[in-house]
Amino acid sequence: MAGAQNEELDLAARRRARDEARRREEAERARAAGAVGGSEVNISELTLNPRNARHELEGLEGLAETYATSGVLQSVAVIPAETFCAAFEECAEQVGSARFVVIGGNRRLAAARKAGLEKLPVLVNTRATTRKDIIVAAATENLQREPLKPFEELETIEELKKELGSYDAVAKQLGRSPAWVSLRRRLRNLHPDIRKAVEDRAEGMTIELARDLGKSQDHERQLREWKAVQALVAARAENPQPKKKADKKKTKGVPKQNGAGRTSPPDAEEARRRSACAMAVAAADGDPSLILLAAMQEPADPDEAMALASHWLTEAGVGASALHLASPSSADDNDRQRKAALALALAHCELHMALNGKDDHQHAQAYLEWLTVHAGYSTSEAEEPALTA
Incomplete structure (x- = not known):
């Protein structure tokens, strides 16, 4: 009882210290x-x-x-x-x-x-x-x-631009990067129906998807891609995929990855692997055949794989919507889909590695060799190439 009272006092003291700070x-x-x-x-x-x-x-x-x-x-x-x-x-x-x-x-x-x-x-x-x-x-x-809502941020940026003269000046004044400003400016290009979907927080709509759609000023294309996402959401709702029960012995201590981030931090080796994957997706260099073959043989939770691939594609500026099937209409679409396929394959390999790497030497070796050759991966933190802006 006394311990509980002391704990409450400690909590109150910490709260007062936090408020004062x-x-x-x-x-x-x-x-x-x-x-x-x-x-x-x-x-x-x-x-x-x-x-x-x-x-x-x-x-x-x-x-x-x-x-x-x-x-x-x-x-x-x-x-x-x-x-x-x-x-x-x-x-x-x-x-x-x-x-x-x-x-x-x-x-x-x-x-x-x-x-x-x-x-x-x-x-x-x-x-x-x-x-x-x-x-x-x-x-x-x-x-x-x-944080402001997406369109409130956009209005603030546009108003500042009128006063400061350029978007670079806006970024500097706000202490943000030009890329941060550019991402938000994409919302100007959205079709009214998609803008309403963002404001209404429609099922399947995310701010990442909205910004990705806003890269194009073709409203018809935006609507086609948004309808494809809605169809995918509806199909998943009608036929939900049963969750696979993971082996508790294998999953113990393994951090999960979702669209918003990890529930616990990765170890140093896993962090380097995922950093290499993100770089590989952004560059899309090297023959992906080995990774694509490995991914077909390495089962992973489809939702976790999609979330991890979406994270990498968003970081690369490609956008998570590239994962949704649609007929490519330009060279840019083809490039986005190639990166999406690579990201999804790497996600399957990485999730399999996190769960079974120590017990599956053949696939682990293939995955790590590909990262070493095509993404500058190194098992030694000191040898890891420095990231460049």
């Missing part, structure tokens, strides 16, 4: 951005940002309950209303008589109102005085916290 980190970031103060102001003096990238403020009920009992631990970032209205004259009526406009923490303000609080801790940003400064400050606040 978060507050210090927030204050340091705010100071770097030009925020001053840290005092509380009346909620009646605050207003939501009329140009907030988040169109829907979700999860307010649970947050309000927390605030009602514990208060608001994190300050909201605000801009003096006078400064905001000078930069966005079209929003003056919406701001009204408020003293401050919230640019970071609109959800916290809405939840605090719902909880019936009277005051909120604020950090006043005095450095952001122009339209561009305020847009950048608000975008940075949003992206540093809970």
Whole structure:
């Protein structure tokens, strides 16, 4: 009993330490951005940002309950209303008589109102005085916290581009890579029906698939590929594949791989193998015949194999939709399908290796020899070639 009480006290202490560290980190970031103060102001003096990238403020009920009992631990970032209205004259009526406009923490303000609080801790940003400064400050606040929805990210990027002049400047300002910006820009090209599927979180639709479809500006092609995915999802729903029961002795301690990532980290050797596989998929060099033959003889869970292959294809910028059968209409389609076939074969070999490598020397040797010849794989971490950008 005493041990349980001590454990609860330790947990509470850790939670307080975490909250305090978060507050210090927030204050340091705010100071770097030009925020001053840290005092509380009346909620009646605050207003939501009329140009907030988040169109829907979700999860307010649970947050309000927390605030009602514990208060608001994190300050909201605000801009003096006078400064905001000078930069966005079209929003003056919406701001009204408020003293401050919230640019970071609109959800916290809405939840605090719902909880019936009277005051909120604020950090006043005095450095952001122009339209561009305020847009950048608000975008940075949003992206540093809970991720925006895909189309909210796209709108933020496009708005920043108007102010900064180029997408490279947007990436630099947000501290992101040009590739991160480019991936999100693909959503501009989506057919309205596919865009709606993303927004509605339709079965079978993922953000990776949406970005992949957005590589093409051919709406008819997008719809064909999306219908093929829907047909595959429907077929799987009607005829679900029974899960194979793995040998407990063989699977003990073997980490699983799914579309979102591992449930436990791989060992160093397995990590090097999978890194080599990812490089092989991206390059698609070398004769894949041996791997394709080995994959046909090495059974693996089809869902796990598809998930692992999808992960590698996404990393390579090919897109997971390349795994869905469709008649190629261009050289680019042929190349994507070759990479998809290689990724799926490698996934089967890797999963088989993880489960049975020590007991199946013939297939293990064939798999490792192929990786060594065509993907620069080495069993020695020191000999592993350095990754290049």
